[in-house]
Amino acid sequence: MSRLAFTFACLLLAGVCTPALAEVFTYVDADGNRVYTDQPKPGNAKRVEMAPLNKMPAVKRLSPPRPPAKAPVEPPYQVLRILFPAPDSVVEDAAGNLMVTINSEPALLPGHSYRLLFDGTQVGQPGRSAVFPLENLERGTHQLAVEIIDSQGLVVERTPSQPVHVRRVSLDSKRRAQPCKLPDYGVRPECALKDRPEPDNDIPFIPFI
Known part of the structure; x- marks a missing residue:
């Protein structure tokens, strides 16, 4: 150069x-x-004569927009509970039978089902009925819980486990505690018709004087 x-x-x-x-x-x-x-x-x-200088306007850096705050998702059910038996209650039944009744608010949504757990194990098949009959339960304390599941079997809502005490009183014990009277036969379970005493048809002899 x-x-x-x-x-x-x-x-x-x-x-x-x-x-x-x-x-x-x-x-x-x-x-x-x-x-x-x-x-x-x-x-x-x-x-x-000099060529004019190239001037670039300053670029204003904008901060990225903040994502909109997500609204809290409310659970689909406000209430899920076992109406009967009440928590920690005693159920007396000679055969060990128990009728569990469930309540939810709102009512079950489409595609949802109730599932009853007895001592942590599913009882029967899930369904939309709010009543679960249990039969021949063993004496002692047991745990009840209810779940609401969707069509895929995923748990949507669940109640805490609550204790129930099953007492199977024998029919003989009931009869001893409250003896059967004639109107009780065929009405009270411990007063079977077959055990009803035969009426006394003998006419007392009254001697003529």
Whole structure:
């Protein structure tokens, strides 16, 4: 690169880096060399027309929009409970039978079913009926819980386990506690018709005087 071209390139770079009002002049010195300068000497110096500087507007950086806050999802059921038997209640039945009754608010949604758990094990098949009959339960304390499941078998809602105490009182014990009378036979379970005593049809003999 010639000295003249190098000098001109430096002045152009200086023009880019200097404010827009800076000017560049050129002239030929006594040795016949062309000189570029921003401080011209009186004489044959001429102003060099510079191309306008490219100006880019500052880009304002915008923060990314915040995702909208998600509304809390309310559970589909406000109430799910076992109406009968009450928690920690005692159920007396000679055969060990028990009728479990369930309540939910709102009522079961389409595709949902009740499932009864007895001591942690499913009893029968899930269904939409709110009544589950249990038969021949063993004496002692047991745990009851109810679930609402969807069509895929996933649990939607569940009650806490609650204890129930089953007491199987024998019929003989009931008869001893409350003896059977004639109107009780065929009415009270412990007073079977077959055990009803035969009526006394003998007519007492009344001697004539």
